[in-house]
Amino acid sequence: MLWSLAVLPALAALLVCTLPKRRGALAALTCGTLALTLMLALWAAAGGWTGTLSWNAALQLQAGLTRLSAVVAVLVPAVALPVLGYAAAHEDSRGLGRLIALLLAFVGAMELLVVAADLLTLLIGWELVGACSWALIGHRWRDADNPRAGQYAFVMTRCGDLGLFLAAMAAFAGTGTFTYAGLAQLDGALLHLLVFGVLLSAAAKSGQLPFAPWLFRAMAGPTSVSALLHAATMVAAGAYLLIRLQPVLDRVAWFAPAAAGLGLATALAGGLVALLQPHAKKLLAASTSAHYGFMFVAVGAGYPAVALLHLVTHAAFKALMFLAAGLYGERAGDFDLTHRRLGRALPYAAASSAIGTLALAGVPPLGGAWTKEAVVTAAGHMSPWLAGAVILAGGLSAAYAARFQYAAFGPGGEQKIDARLAHKPETIALAALALASLILGMLWLPGARGVLEPWLGGALPAFKRWETIASLLAIAAGLYAGVVVARRYADLGAAGVLAGCADWLGLPALIERIAIRPIQALALHVAWLDDHVIDAAVQRVAALGLALARAGQHFVETLADGLPEGSARWVALGGEDTRRLQTGLSHHYYAMIAVGAALLAVYLILGS
Numbered sequence: 001m002l003w004s005l006a007v008l009p010a011l012a013a014l015l016v017c018t019l020p021k022r023r024g025a026l027a028a029l030t031c032g033t034l035a036l037t038l039m040l041a042l043w044a045a046a047g048g049w050t051g052t053l054s055w056n057a058a059l060q061l062q063a064g065l066t067r068l069s070a071v072v073a074v075l076v077p078a079v080a081l082p083v084l085g086y087a088a089a090h091e092d093s094r095g096l097g098r099l100i101a102l103l104l105a106f107v108g109a110m111e112l113l114v115v116a117a118d119l120l121t122l123l124i125g126w127e128l129v130g131a132c133s134w135a136l137i138g139h140r141w142r143d144a145d146n147p148r149a150g151q152y153a154f155v156m157t158r159c160g161d162l163g164l165f166l167a168a169m170a171a172f173a174g175t176g177t178f179t180y181a182g183l184a185q186l187d188g189a190l191l192h193l194l195v196f197g198v199l200l201s202a203a204a205k206s207g208q209l210p211f212a213p214w215l216f217r218a219m220a221g222p223t224s225v226s227a228l229l230h231a232a233t234m235v236a237a238g239a240y241l242l243i244r245l246q247p248v249l250d251r252v253a254w255f256a257p258a259a260a261g262l263g264l265a266t267a268l269a270g271g272l273v274a275l276l277q278p279h280a281k282k283l284l285a286a287s288t289s290a291h292y293g294f295m296f297v298a299v300g301a302g303y304p305a306v307a308l309l310h311l312v313t314h315a316a317f318k319a320l321m322f323l324a325a326g327l328y329g330e331r332a333g334d335f336d337l338t339h340r341r342l343g344r345a346l347p348y349a350a351a352s353s354a355i356g357t358l359a360l361a362g363v364p365p366l367g368g369a370w371t372k373e374a375v376v377t378a379a380g381h382m383s384p385w386l387a388g389a390v391i392l393a394g395g396l397s398a399a400y401a402a403r404f405q406y407a408a409f410g411p412g413g414e415q416k417i418d419a420r421l422a423h424k425p426e427t428i429a430l431a432a433l434a435l436a437s438l439i440l441g442m443l444w445l446p447g448a449r450g451v452l453e454p455w456l457g458g459a460l461p462a463f464k465r466w467e468t469i470a471s472l473l474a475i476a477a478g479l480y481a482g483v484v485v486a487r488r489y490a491d492l493g494a495a496g497v498l499a500g501c502a503d504w505l506g507l508p509a510l511i512e513r514i515a516i517r518p519i520q521a522l523a524l525h526v527a528w529l530d531d532h533v534i535d536a537a538v539q540r541v542a543a544l545g546l547a548l549a550r551a552g553q554h555f556v557e558t559l560a561d562g563l564p565e566g567s568a569r570w571v572a573l574g575g576e577d578t579r580r581l582q583t584g585l586s587h588h589y590y591a592m593i594a595v596g597a598a599l600l601a602v603y604l605i606l607g608s
Helices: 004-016 023-047 067-090 096-115 119-137 145-175 181-185 188-205 214-220 223-231 234-249 255-276 280-300 304-332 347-361 367-382 384-409 425-444 448-456 465-488 497-502 504-580 586-607
Strands: 050-054 060-064
Touching: 004 023, 004 096, 023 067, 023 096, 060 119, 067 096, 067 223, 067 234, 067 304, 067 425, 067 448, 096 119, 096 223, 096 234, 119 145, 119 214, 119 223, 119 234, 145 181, 145 188, 145 214, 181 234, 188 234, 188 255, 214 223, 214 280, 223 234, 223 280, 223 304, 234 255, 234 280, 234 304, 255 280, 255 367, 255 384, 255 497, 255 504, 280 304, 280 367, 280 384, 304 347, 304 367, 304 384, 304 425, 304 448, 347 367, 347 384, 347 425, 347 465, 367 384, 367 425, 367 465, 384 465, 425 448, 497 504
Parallel strands: none
Antiparallel strands: 050 060
16 A cells, blocks of 8 residues: 555556646646545555565565654655646646646655665665656756756766665675665675765755755756755655665764765855845755755754754745745746845735745744754754854855845835736645645644654754854844845846856856866767777778678689589589480490409409
């Protein structure tokens, strides 16, 4: 039954391809499928479902849920439901059926990844998620830039995916099995290879440095793709994998500082990039890298439950903000945040986005604020300096959140209200996600910790007063700075040196220079070598063989034809001569007998 979490959306995706491409039918099938998947996920989490598919004695696909993975199994369809409802109601009619089918397949692939209880099943889900993301980013393929963006994102993440193959090979070499349970037996160099491979793959999928630039290219996809990809599917896969395997990974001494350091570097860089970014969707994409960096810090600090809770709250407010950004971009004509304030024109989107913005900024009593403070406290258990750096990253988060909200939905801009959105499904989707962000504020309730710790099976750090005070001050300063930037420096990051900084601090240009160009140059040289040396040598050998064949053609044909023809001719001549002896006259025969008898007598006399 557990496999149904992945199979059901996949079957619905196939069914979508056969249905008439009417919005009502697509929306009904999509939302019904995801609602059923959500109920099955809740049932599976409560019932402890498992599953096994055997290829042979050595290779088996295993599925199972822990308390942590059950949360993500429920989260994926819960977030996908409003996002795909938005897509069915709002995205362009051209290619809508294909888009919905791919999104459903995307959800199914992510569920397979989440329920996996072995590295082989994980790899299948991992690869399917990557393939779906490539197709979704390049969905509007008639614009040549979109397929190129999909290819860039696919290749960038594939480079990191090699780490997961390395981890799987190390696990099988050391234990003879791919199961997560068997990883406890791994030690020595193979354990180090496993940890390195998992961390590399997780960093690539979750947009951590140096893989972060692919998230900007992923903005070529439709809004619903960006919302789902950043909130609960592809990008979430990396952080989820670290959360799921943290007890095994933590056995290697260097894992904790490496994960925390990588996450902190990405959180700080992502925060600065987002603050400088004048493109609404790219601002949110940089924010995604930064907040998954917070999750890496929490896992490195030894608190995977904190990372999981931040994954949940982040999914709710980030999907909400992407959908709001989509409505903003549609009304404005592009995603440029300079000199645009559509709060009065899009009041429903503005109100919903404000809730997401406050959660992103970490303003209490929203759930995103609680989980961000939990990350600060978890970091403080590792090092006070690490906690201080996370607080700084939180201040940057508040700054770019304020810039986004004020620039996109602040007062003073276009005042013509778009009444069409008053009762549309788009608004319902935003309202559902905003309500989820508000409900998650229950994490601040006094008894919440006592309920969560035994249920998640992990300790949650107790907040320290100085850390909370410092964090709230940083948030207040960040909010003020973000509003100042939006009001006085609306063009910040649009041109000049800061434009390069807004593009991941020049990292894409560096990757282009030190990786892409050398590889392309090497490929061109190898192609020249293949054309002018290898192919030329083959062609010369072939020409020599052809010349030898032509030169020997006459001799070979004469020899091959002459031997049988000559033999036949001599046999024919012998037959003709022998036939002359058959005269039919008896005295000729008597003469031949006499001659023969004489010769025989001579032979006998001489031979004796």
